[in-house]
Amino acid sequence: MDSEKSSPVNEASPSCKNAIPGKPYITEEDGVMKVRTCAWSPPGDHPVGCGMFLYVKDNKLVKVEGDPDNPITQGRLCPRCLALDEVIYHKDRLQHPMVRDRADRGKDKWKRVSWDEAYDLIESRVRQIWKDYGAETIFTLTGTGRESTLYAPVYGPAVLNTCNGSSTYAFSGEACYGPRATITNYLLGAGVPEIDFAQYWEDRYDHPGWECPKYILVWGKDPLYSSPDGFFGPSIIDLMKMRSKIITIDPRLTWLGAHAEYHLQLRPGTDAAVGMGLCNVIIKEGLYDHDFVDRWTYGFEEFAKACEPWTPERVEEVTWVPAQTLVAAARAFATNSPSTATWGVALDQSKASTQAAQCFLALVAICGYLDVPGGVTITKPTSFIGQWRYDMMDTLDPQMAAKHIVDRDGKYALFNAGAAMGGVQGDTLLNWLEGKWSDNKHYYKLRMCWIIGTNPLACMADQPKRWYDAMKDLDFVVAQDIFMTPTIMALADVVLPLSTFAEHEGLVTPNYGRNQHFIGAMNEAVHNDNTKSDLEILIDMGKRLRPELWKDVDSPDDFFDQKLKDNYGYGLDDVKAVPAKMAGYEYRKYETGGFREDGKPGFNTSTGRVELWSPVLQSFGESPVPYFEEPEYSPVSRPDLRFEYPLVYTTGGRHISMFHSEHRQIGSLRAMHPDPLVTINPATAEKYGIQEGDWVEIASPLGSMVQKAHLTNEVNEKLIHVEHAWWFPEQDGEAPNLYGVFKANANNLIPHESVSVTGYGAPYKNGICKIRKVDSLEG
Numbered sequence: 001m002d003s004e005k006s007s008p009v010n011e012a013s014p015s016c017k018n019a020i021p022g023k024p025y026i027t028e029e030d031g032v033m034k035v036r037t038c039a040w041s042p043p044g045d046h047p048v049g050c051g052m053f054l055y056v057k058d059n060k061l062v063k064v065e066g067d068p069d070n071p072i073t074q075g076r077l078c079p080r081c082l083a084l085d086e087v088i089y090h091k092d093r094l095q096h097p098m099v100r101d102r103a104d105r106g107k108d109k110w111k112r113v114s115w116d117e118a119y120d121l122i123e124s125r126v127r128q129i130w131k132d133y134g135a136e137t138i139f140t141l142t143g144t145g146r147e148s149t150l151y152a153p154v155y156g157p158a159v160l161n162t163c164n165g166s167s168t169y170a171f172s173g174e175a176c177y178g179p180r181a182t183i184t185n186y187l188l189g190a191g192v193p194e195i196d197f198a199q200y201w202e203d204r205y206d207h208p209g210w211e212c213p214k215y216i217l218v219w220g221k222d223p224l225y226s227s228p229d230g231f232f233g234p235s236i237i238d239l240m241k242m243r244s245k246i247i248t249i250d251p252r253l254t255w256l257g258a259h260a261e262y263h264l265q266l267r268p269g270t271d272a273a274v275g276m277g278l279c280n281v282i283i284k285e286g287l288y289d290h291d292f293v294d295r296w297t298y299g300f301e302e303f304a305k306a307c308e309p310w311t312p313e314r315v316e317e318v319t320w321v322p323a324q325t326l327v328a329a330a331r332a333f334a335t336n337s338p339s340t341a342t343w344g345v346a347l348d349q350s351k352a353s354t355q356a357a358q359c360f361l362a363l364v365a366i367c368g369y370l371d372v373p374g375g376v377t378i379t380k381p382t383s384f385i386g387q388w389r390y391d392m393m394d395t396l397d398p399q400m401a402a403k404h405i406v407d408r409d410g411k412y413a414l415f416n417a418g419a420a421m422g423g424v425q426g427d428t429l430l431n432w433l434e435g436k437w438s439d440n441k442h443y444y445k446l447r448m449c450w451i452i453g454t455n456p457l458a459c460m461a462d463q464p465k466r467w468y469d470a471m472k473d474l475d476f477v478v479a480q481d482i483f484m485t486p487t488i489m490a491l492a493d494v495v496l497p498l499s500t501f502a503e504h505e506g507l508v509t510p511n512y513g514r515n516q517h518f519i520g521a522m523n524e525a526v527h528n529d530n531t532k533s534d535l536e537i538l539i540d541m542g543k544r545l546r547p548e549l550w551k552d553v554d555s556p557d558d559f560f561d562q563k564l565k566d567n568y569g570y571g572l573d574d575v576k577a578v579p580a581k582m583a584g585y586e587y588r589k590y591e592t593g594g595f596r597e598d599g600k601p602g603f604n605t606s607t608g609r610v611e612l613w614s615p616v617l618q619s620f621g622e623s624p625v626p627y628f629e630e631p632e633y634s635p636v637s638r639p640d641l642r643f644e645y646p647l648v649y650t651t652g653g654r655h656i657s658m659f660h661s662e663h664r665q666i667g668s669l670r671a672m673h674p675d676p677l678v679t680i681n682p683a684t685a686e687k688y689g690i691q692e693g694d695w696v697e698i699a700s701p702l703g704s705m706v707q708k709a710h711l712t713n714e715v716n717e718k719l720i721h722v723e724h725a726w727w728f729p730e731q732d733g734e735a736p737n738l739y740g741v742f743k744a745n746a747n748n749l750i751p752h753e754s755v756s757v758t759g760y761g762a763p764y765k766n767g768i769c770k771i772r773k774v775d776s777l778e779g
């Protein structure tokens with residue numbers, strides 16, 4: 001073991017013991033291959049690229065182990081990676097392409113076909129739809145940042161020739177990542193801000209010039225459980241062990257909240273008020289970085305004025321955060337340089353996502369923490385895949401591009417301006433599918449959908465029954481997945497089986513290239529003839545339907561090698577040779593010209609500065625400075641409903657054993673969390689006669705569902721937390737039950753079109769409800 005430590009098997013050393021020639025990431029001993037790889041998906045995960053070894057004997061995975069030499073994860077793995085064998089060899093895993101008659105949707109009447117038969121069918125149906133109705137009648141749906149995130153946006157333009165593909169989600173207000181990424185693009189001209197956890201270098205915390213943050217503000221995020229978008233959550237523990245103290249802004253008392261110096265336990269959906277309150281204290285007390293503000297920000301005076309009414313007392317009244325906690329947290333954050341901050345999906349998941357984001361970015365900017373050691377890292381929003389997406393969109397005929405679906409009344413202009421990648425805004429798409437605008441002369445009926453990495457009926461879609469009804473009558477629906485899902489059972493005519501990340505070649509790109517600290521190689525460890533990856537399917541179908549775009553690409557390896565060489569000057573072998581190809585990082589790029597295309601100092605915005613007063617927002621009819629707006633359904637905005645719906649809910653806190661609607665059929669993971677849980681304060685539960693483990697119906701003015709009571713002080717007496725994405729693979733899959741997908745579904749409670757003028761942000765995490773004890777999941 002010692003010799004293994006001093007000469008790690010995953011080094012690209014030619015002397016590496018038993019390395020397979022040409023494959024420095026594989027060693028062999030006694031017939032067992034030890035394959036180094038970086039995890040992504042499927043099964044579901046975000047691109048953290050957790051480093052691991054897969055031990056394979058006779059083409060069978062026999063053991064999973066963390067890779068201690070991976071610079072980021074350093075050998076640590078979560079239970080989802082450790083259960084990989086249960087996923088790969090699960091009896092219910094999709095192993096063959098299957099088709100079903102359109103009349104049998106919702107019935108388990110699938111027939112096994114070969115890949116060629118499935119491809120032939122898809123090709124002929126697409127060609128027929130092109131001919132009869134036009135390519136614009138085809139749309140794609142995709143989901144959160146799994147590996148398919150890189151490739152799904154290209155299926156629309158580069159296979160189906162439609163303007164309604166790209167990053168289109170069955171998602172009200174594109175309420176994840178899109179809001180944060182877009183606003184950062186506009187206010188900072190940069191990709192996505194991240195905690196500086198020394199993530200860019202192999203020597204990590206020993207890197208010269210790196211500093212450990214003094215405070216980490218964790219806002220609307222629970223990264224120990226979520227490790228989102230490329231951020232390895234347990235790094236926070238590393239930093240805490242060194243010196244970092246924590247401030248949390250979260251309606252639940254999370255583990256981090258319980259270990260924080262200051263925990264701001266706010267009412268869900270009031271983030272902008274808390275944010276303006278924090279900035280107001282810092283500005284009023286003169287605690288901001290005067291030099292940075294003078295040289296690098298735009299509109300400070302106007303921003304300060306917008307925050308001014310948000311005195312600590314007013315913040316307390318509106319948000320439930322005690323005035324003295326707010327003041328103390330603001331002072332600690334501003335006066336302990338360097339400090340850092342991170343924002344989570346909770347900021348996207350309210351109507352006021354734009355205003356909350358303005359506050360977050362302003363707070364870190366005025367404190368002088370942007371792009372400094374131990375602060376908040378930002379990079380240009382470029383990636384090896386991003387440019388390719390744009391190039392593929394450009395291959396659409398302009399007349400086709402002009403048919404892109406937008407709101408009939410011109411709503412969500414900012415979204416549509418930014419949707420150069422062709423995404424259709426989710427609320428707009430639902431209205432369109434429902435035929436609401438069929439009197440419009442530009443209207444056309446949608447005919448076909450290709451579902452690539454999403455299970456909207458279980459997870460992404462608000463009011464999921466509306467989506468079900470709206471999509472039921474499409475002419476043709478194709479999907480690809482590793483397991484049958486309620487959405488596929490309900491709607492699809494063809495399902496293609498995907499290979500897991502252990503079964504195909506791939507690249508891991510944290511933050512999808514918007515702040516990419518490394519690129520990792522996903523190396524095939526187990527060969528599976530029956531299944532294919534998203535990229536393989538894309539290339540195969542691209543060659544059939546738009547061959548002119550695909551003539552130079554023969555395999556995924558070719559494709560990766562080309563893209564890497566074009567963009568970074570190194571090839572696939574260089575990435576495969578190391579646990580992770582680190583990106584390196586330069587601080588204070590606003591001083592050196594590293595942010596702007598013209599190479600001049602400053603930020604890549606119209607003013608060259610961080611825009612605390614945003615000309616872009618103003619031009620799209622939104623306020624240039626933040627303001628506070630009550631959620632559409634809150635105790636304050638709807639006093640008329642106060643007695644009927646006395647509680648506030650939030651939803652979707654992550655659990656380590658599940659990634660959204662996945663993993664419910666994986667024995668060891670389900671055993672960790674067998675039932676959907678509603679978290680209720682014990683005092684509240686007592687009032688309603690509810691005990692731990694009772695089934696509880698939760699109802700909002702829009703709908704209801706049932707989860708099991710878990711009593712804890714993590715939430716206060718006015719708040720409950722419900723889980724999202726539940727379905728029950730063990731139940732009857734046929735319609736109308738569809739694996740019980742509507743029974744415990746948090747999204748039954750949540751409205752569509754409660755979205756601001758930007759088109760971003762929706763109230764997935766705030767609303768009002770009532771609860772009552774019921775006998776079972778059936779209500």
Ligand SMILES: Nc1nc2c(c(=O)[nH]1)N[C@H]1C(S)=C(S)[C@@H](COP(=O)(O)OP(=O)(O)OC[C@H]3O[C@@H](n4cnc5c(=O)[nH]c(N)nc54)[C@H](O)[C@@H]3O)O[C@H]1N2
Binds near residue numbers: 143148
């Ligand atoms: N109430 C409430 N609802 C929420 C949330 C919340 O907090 N509260 N969170 C929301 C958020 S942030 C998001 S991003 C959405 C997520 O919503 P979705 O992205 O739709 O997530 P899933 O339901 O897990 O569906 C993903 C499907 O893709 C499959 N899959 C896994 N890996 C791959 C892959 O590499 N390629 C392909 N093609 N398929 C793959 C999985 O098996 C699964 O069936 O849910 C949202 N829904």
Ligand SMILES: Nc1nc2c(c(=O)[nH]1)N[C@H]1C(S)=C(S)[C@@H](COP(=O)(O)OP(=O)(O)OC[C@H]3O[C@@H](n4cnc5c(=O)[nH]c(N)nc54)[C@H](O)[C@@H]3O)O[C@H]1N2
Binds near residue numbers: 144653
């Ligand atoms: N294990 C696992 N990991 C995941 C996922 C998964 O399903 N399972 N999903 C992935 C996806 S797509 C995403 S987007 C990320 C999300 O990961 P995070 O950004 O960490 O988001 P959540 O865990 O949904 O919620 C974070 C915190 O926000 C709090 N919160 C709720 N409402 C509000 C509010 O109104 N304001 C504030 N300030 N806080 C609020 C919740 O209590 C919760 O503790 O996780 C990713 N990682």
Ligand SMILES: [Mo]
Binds near residue numbers: 144176177345
């Ligand atoms: Mo997400």
